[in-house]
Structure formats: C-alpha cells, structure tokens
Amino acid sequence: MSLALRRRRTFEIWPGFVDALTSLIMVMIFVLLIFAIGQFVLSDTLAGKNRALDALDSKLAELAKTLSLAENDKRALDAKVAELSASLGQAGSERDALKSQRDAAASEAAKLTTDIAALAALKQQLEAQVADLSTQLDTSKQNLVKQTDLTVAATAQVELLNRQLAALNEQLDKIQAALDITNKDVKAKDAKIADLGKQLNIALTNRVGELERYRSEFFGKLRTALGERSDVRIVGDRFVVPTDILFDTAAADLAPEAQERLATLARTVKEVSAEIPSGIDWVLRIDGHTDRRPIHTAQFPSNWELSTARAVAIVKYLVAQGIPARRLSANGFGSFQPLDSSDTPDAWAKNRRIEIQLTNR
Numbered sequence: 058m059s060l061a062l063r064r065r066r067t068f069e070i071w072p073g074f075v076d077a078l079t080s081l082i083m084v085m086i087f088v089l090l091i092f093a094i095g096q097f098v099l100s101d102t103l104a105g106k107n108r109a110l111d112a113l114d115s116k117l118a119e120l121a122k123t124l125s126l127a128e129n130d131k132r133a134l135d136a137k138v139a140e141l142s143a144s145l146g147q148a149g150s151e152r153d154a155l156k157s158q159r160d161a162a163a164s165e166a167a168k169l170t171t172d173i174a175a176l177a178a179l180k181q182q183l184e185a186q187v188a189d190l191s192t193q194l195d196t197s198k199q200n201l202v203k204q205t206d207l208t209v210a211a212t213a214q215v216e217l218l219n220r221q222l223a224a225l226n227e228q229l230d231k232i233q234a235a236l237d238i239t240n241k242d243v244k245a246k247d248a249k250i251a252d253l254g255k256q257l258n259i260a261l262t263n264r265v266g267e268l269e270r271y272r273s274e275f276f277g278k279l280r281t282a283l284g285e286r287s288d289v290r291i292v293g294d295r296f297v298v299p300t301d302i303l304f305d306t307a308a309a310d311l312a313p314e315a316q317e318r319l320a321t322l323a324r325t326v327k328e329v330s331a332e333i334p335s336g337i338d339w340v341l342r343i344d345g346h347t348d349r350r351p352i353h354t355a356q357f358p359s360n361w362e363l364s365t366a367r368a369v370a371i372v373k374y375l376v377a378q379g380i381p382a383r384r385l386s387a388n389g390f391g392s393f394q395p396l397d398s399s400d401t402p403d404a405w406a407k408n409r410r411i412e413i414q415l416t417n418r
Contacts, residue, residue: 163250169243173236180232183225190222275329275415292396296413300345300367303411307352309366311374319371322413323378329415330384337417341375342386343368344412348405349392365389371411 276291290297303315311319326341333339345364357363368387376382397404 159250165246169239173239176232176236183229294414298411300409300411304367309370311370319374323375323380326380340384340386340418342414342416343371345389346410347392348408360391361389364391
C-alpha cells in the first residue's frame with residue numbers, strides 16, 4: 058500500500074518537473090533570442106559608426122589637402138607681397154635718386170646760364186673795343202692818306218692796330234665757339250632735366266595710383282561697415298559723414314553710438330593700412346565742416362573752433378583705438394567750404410559734415 062502510494066506520488070511530481078524544465082528552457086531560448094537580437098542591433102550600430110568614421114576620415118583628408126593648398130597659396134601671396142614691397146622700396150629709392158640728379162642738373166644748368174651771360178657781356182665788350190679800334194684805324198688811314206710822307210712811326214702804328222684787331226677777332230671767335238659749346242651743354246642739360254622730371258612725375262603718378270586702389274578698397278569697406286545710409290556718401294576722393302550722427306548740436310563730444318561707428322572706422326583703417334606697402338607715405342585726413350549759422354559760446358567762440366574740435370575729437374578716439382598718430386590729421390574749415398550755398402535747412406544739414414580722406418602726406 059505504501060509502495061503504490063509512493064509510485065503514484067512520483068508520477069504526480071514528474072509532470073510538474075517536466076513543465077518547470079520546459080519553462081526554464083523556453084526562458085533560456087527567449088534570453089538567447091534577445092541576446093542575438095541585441096548583438097545584431099549592436100553590430101549594425103557599430104557598422105554605421107564605422108561608416109561615419111570613414112566618412113569623417115575622408116572629409117578630414119580633404120580638409121587637410123585644402124588647408125595645404127591654402128597654406129601654399131598664402132606662402133605664394135606672402136612672397137608676392139614681399140616682392141612688391143621690395144619693388145616699391147626700390148622705386149622710391151630710384152625716385153629719390155632721379156630727384157637728386159634733376160636738382161644737380163638744374164643747379165649745373167643755372168651755373169652754365171650764368172657763365173653764358175658773363176661770356177655774352179665779355180663778347181659785347183670786346184665787340185665795342187673792336188669797333189673803337191676799327192674807327193681809330195680808319196681815322197689813322199685817312200690821316201695817313203692825306204700825308205704825303207708816310208713816316209715809319211705811322212706804319213708801325215698801323216701794323217700794331219692790325220695785329221690788335223686780328224687778335225681781338227681771334228678772341229671773339231674763341232668766345233663764340235665757347236658760347237656754342239655752352240649752349241649745346243645747356244640744351245643737353247635741359248633735355249636731361251625734362252627727362253628726369255618726366256620720370257619723377259611717372260613715379261609719383263604710380264604712387265598716387267597705388268594709393269587710389271587702397272582708397273577705393275577703404276571706401277568700400279567703410280560703406281559696408283556703416284551700412285547703406287543715404288546720408289553717408291562719397292564726394293570725389295572724400296568720404297562724407299553728417300555730423301548729426303556723431304555729435305549733438307553745438308557740441309564736440311562723441312556719444313556712445315558715435316564711438317561704436319568710429320570703432321568700426323578704426324577697424325577698417327587697420328585692415329586697409331595692413332595692406333598698404335610701407336613705401337607709400339599715407340595719412341588719413343579728418344576735416345570738420347559746419348553750416349553758415351554762427352555760434353558764440355564760451356567753449357566755441359566761432360564755427361572755426363567747433364569744426365576743429367570735432368575733427369580733433371575723432372582723431373583722438375582713433376589714436377585710442379590703435380591708429381598711429383603720425384597717420385592722422387585733424388583740420389577745421391568752419392562754414393567756408395559749403396557743399397550747398399543755399400540758405401535752407403536742407404543745405405545746412407548737408408554742409409554740417411565730417412570728411413574722411415585717405416591721401417598722400
């Protein structure tokens with residue numbers, strides 16, 4: 058009885074054990090499946106990252122190649138800039154040498170002109186002596202003709218006068234030859250002076266043309282920096298800025314907004330001046346102008362003082378921003394150089410201005 062009960066209990070436990078084992082196997086299979094899926098997703102993610110890394114490596118290689126080309130271009134540009142600077146320095150030296158030669162030639166020509174004048178005066182004096190001796194000779198001959206007995210003394214005097222006359226004529230011929238040679242030298246010196254002057258003018262014209270290119274670049278950058286304003290314009294070789302956007306009425310103190318605009322101007326000057334060769338002696342002129350209405354205050358007795366104070370205020374601010382003082386010039390013109398001579402508010406507003414000019418010293 059007991060044995061049968063144990064067998065029945067054994068049979069009852071075995072299906073539960075099988076069910077538990079089956080469940081465990083299914084859980085393990087599920088875990089393995091999840092692990093396989095995760096492995097697949099991880100492998101795919103790693104492959105994508107590898108592809109991205111390969112693309113980045115390719116892009117870095119292209120950037121390195123581009124950087125190498127840019128560095129080569131920069132070195133070529135630096136070499137070209139150095140070559141141009143050397144050429145400009147050599148041109149300046151040649152210009153100075155030509156100027157010295159021209160001055161020396163002019164001095165020598167002036168000296169030759171003085172010598173010509175002295176020789177001409179001597180020639181006139183000798184010609185007067187020749188004429189006087191000729192008159193004396195004619196008189197002596199007439200007297201000798203009248204006399205029937207020609208004395209030895211009279212004959213000797215006639216021969217002496219003839220020798221003196223021949224000597225004077227010979228001296229006149231030498232003076233004339235010397236004058237001809239001197240005139241040829243003067244003409245040659247004049248031609249050389251004209252040629253040196255032409256070369257000097259060409260050198261100066263080339264320098265002005267070079268500065269004109271940088272002036273155009275300066276105006277373009279300055280217009281871009283200040284924005285496309287209708288009241289900011291270029292008149293000839295000057296950049297015209299209304300004083301109303303920089304100063305209050307009857308004042309020469311820079312407002313914070315004006316200082317921001319002038320800071321932009323300072324940056325633009327630095328950018329352009331870095332490109333101008335050292336051989337070009339340039340200066341940035343700041344000219345102040347007012348309208349025709351008079352001013353009488355303790356600080357500004359007239360428009361002269363007001364326009365000058367405004368120009369000086371701008372120059373001091375630019376110096377504070379790092380612009381060399383030797384490259385700046387402040388000038389005040391009051392109301393005596395108007396752009397519009399009309400007596401209207403629009404004309405007054407147009408005449409109240411600051412003119413900025415990049416020019417040779």
